[in-house]
Amino acid sequence: MAATGGFVEADNAEAIITRIEHKSRKIESLLKQLKPVEALKTALEGSPPMTRDERCKSANWIVVHRALMAIKDVDGMLSSLDPEYHDILMKYLYRGLSTGDRPTCDQCLRIHEKLTEKAGLGCILRSLADTVNTV
Amino acid sequence: MANTLRLYLTCIRNTLEAAMCLQNFPCQEVERHNKPEVELKTSTELLLNPVLICRNEAEKCLIETSINSLRISLKVKQSDELENILTKKFLRFLSMRAEAFQVLRRKPVQDIDKEISELKMSVNTRGRLVATEFLKQFI
Numbered sequence: 001m002a003a004t005g006g007f008v009e010a011d012n013a014e015a016i017i018t019r020i021e022h023k024s025r026k027i028e029s030l031l032k033q034l035k036p037v038e039a040l041k042t043a044l045e046g047s048p049p050m051t052r053d054e055r056c057k058s059a060n061w062i063v064v065h066r067a068l069m070a071i072k073d074v075d076g077m078l079s080s081l082d083p084e085y086h087d088i089l090m091k092y093l094y095r096g097l098s099t100g101d102r103p104t105c106d107q108c109l110r111i112h113e114k115l116t117e118k119a120g121l122g123c124i125l126r127s128l129a130d131t132v133n134t135v
Numbered sequence: 136m137a138n139t140l141r142l143y144l145t146c147i148r149n150t151l152e153a154a155m156c157l158q159n160f161p162c163q164e165v166e167r168h169n170k171p172e173v174e175l176k177t178s179t180e181l182l183l184n185p186v187l188i189c190r191n192e193a194e195k196c197l198i199e200t201s202i203n204s205l206r207i208s209l210k211v212k213q214s215d216e217l218e219n220i221l222t223k224k225f226l227r228f229l230s231m232r233a234e235a236f237q238v239l240r241r242k243p244v245q246d247i248d249k250e251i252s253e254l255k256m257s258v259n260t261r262g263r264l265v266a267t268e269f270l271k272q273f274i
Contacts, residue, residue: 094184094186094187094188097146097186097187097188097189098186098187098188098189099189100189100191100192100195101192102191102192105189105190105191106139106142109139109142109143109145109146109190110142112142112146112149113142113145113146113149116145116146116149121149121152121153122153124149124150124153124154125153125154125156127184128150128153128154128183128184128186128200129183129184130184131179131182131183131184134184
């Protein structure tokens, strides 16, 4: 989180996109093994990668979205997720809610309710207030 | 069907509760003026991320907050003329009778149908509770 040079330039964006593609292949294989919780954890790790590039964010969002839609057991997933990922998950939930696509919104609303019960209003406020690391 | 409505409303309620952390904050540029930052957008550090909560393609709720004010824009599903009329009446009621909170602007934002803008000038906990209870009645 250095003040100078904290954000990557265009050529590094390519490196990040390849990393995201690599991550998405890993997630596909985890989903095939019916481990959606592991897949979500992998998707949330290493994100947001401190970048302003819209393509990186969209690519990461697609990956997280795929893992989110595969989750059936919300309570189990939340109990096994570390607290440090709560804030990032909340930011992705709001991104999902803004899409307006019905199945995505249904899933996001379900997870949002449980996550708020678990993490509290502070989590929501942190995702609202953080204008530096947006997803 | 009813379940998604309940989830949607819970989500809005929780977000609003978190977002209504307002305090009195006089204008930074002009002395002795107090401006609703969410309207003017003069200083970016005073604004928070706007949040859009969609239930489906037809119903959404946009919440924009800043340090001293918050704007809620609601798009309600209107599948026929009767619902259209009911929505208009409901909104007239809210805008005219809402004494518990100070409503500043009633103009819609671009493609969002209806808008109510609220400004809370002081850190008044009781005022906040009253406003939340009041809003809950209509939700």
